[in-house]
Amino acid sequence: MERVSDKVIITVVGKDTVGIIAKVCGYLSEHTVNILDISQTIVSGFFNMMMIVDMKDADRAFHECQKDLEALGEKIGVSIKCQREEIFEKMHRI
């Protein structure tokens, strides 16, 4: 059985600084990951961003992107998580 979706949710949480989105988007475009949706909020000085991306055409495997983004997050002082979209879809949609 094939996986239903290649959609992945990327969440970025941390202290707000200049260029967080730019750096994450830079990485994604470099590896042909298509961004479908971005939303962000700042809660008491903390940067909170969520992206829905499509990894169908990505040139790197899911777990590699996951590792790279985690490392990128460490470099810029935020926490970056990649999760398959289904867990959110299942939990919040009937």
Added chain:
Amino acid sequence: MINIGEVTETNKMVEQENLDVRTITIGISLLECIDSDLQRLNDNIYRRITTVAKDLAEVGKKIESEYGIPIVNKRISVTPIALVGGAACKSPEDFATIADTLDAAAEAVGADLIGGYSALVSKGMTKADEMLLRSIPMALCRTKRVCSSANLASTKTGINMDAVRLMGEILLEVAEQSKDRDSVDCMKLVVFCNAPDDNPFMAGAFHGVTEADAVINVGVSGPGVVKTALEAVRGENFEVLCETIKKTAFKVTRVGQLVAQEASRLLGIPFGIVDLSLAPTPAVGDSVADILCEIGLEYAGAPGTTAALAMLNDQVKKGGVMASSYVGGLSGAFIPVSEDQGMIDAVQAGAITLEKLEAMTCVCSVGLDMIAIPGDTKASTISGMIADEMALGMVNQKTTACRLIPVIGKGVGDTVEFGGLFGYAPIMPVNRFSCEDFINRQGRIPAPIHSFKN
């Protein structure tokens, strides 16, 4: 499309409220391994388990990483060994060699525990059943991952009191054998009334004879998530309270359903059931007792506890049933003492007694669970406690169980440390009056009447 609020809510459940998948359990039928030669039987069992479950640990890790949801245990349950070993085993020692094989196979595939060193004796015991039960102390003493269980009663057959009497003695033997470690091996032994064939939780998991060759069962957990959701509705009426529990149970169970389907796909083994149980751990905020307090009790055990628990258990089921295509196993709130910080607090405050815990088991699974009792408790008294719990299950047509830990060398006022997920437990006082003449009677208690219910 999913929004940022929903993503934050899910991740908060995992990061702050201890949402996790408690176990992915592969049920494996060992019926095809049966052989009259003990060595061949053991070889067959080892080969079968290490073939079917070879990717278990890896698949668990993959799901964990892709969805960002912790999977605490990867386990295996097998056909009750009394059935599998009957043709080859001529003594309890022979049976214990199968325990060694199960232990080695579980270790080889990275399974945390393996359940099914079991006998189903609700009506009568075969010679093989009795030998297996007598081999339990030996088997648990020399293995690390093997869990043992026995079904001693059912609504349809009544209570096998000969087996109840025997298990009281066996439990004390297990306690004696591990007395240098606070009788900790007793944690790996549980007795049931109406044991389910598809339970993913230990120590009582076994792969029932009604099941297919192999199957994936998943147990979720989320007492912390329910507790946090209820904090937002303090003082509201019961309708709001119940709706909140149902919605939360739905969300938690959906995660279990997703993980079960994904595990089934990756392992190529059919999906069996999701077990809806609320399973606590000693971690702060991961407690069923704390939910009862949030509902409005000063401590678990206060008057009103049974009603609050009945309501909680029912709402969890109502929310969970809709979230999963197949529900099974134990599916109820667990109320173990040592694994639940709120329960430990209640015992220490003197709010809860064994008798109240027994009453609570009438309205939720699974029974007197992880309760440390004085090491000088008589075997007949333990059998009496087991018989009481079996009677509750038999008459109420539900699963009940006993996992008692008589701690040799310790008494009321002492505390025992089990370590890790198993927590610690204050030793609870046991009613000191005798039931010896009752327990010493031979035979079985007949099945109850199924009409004239009052």
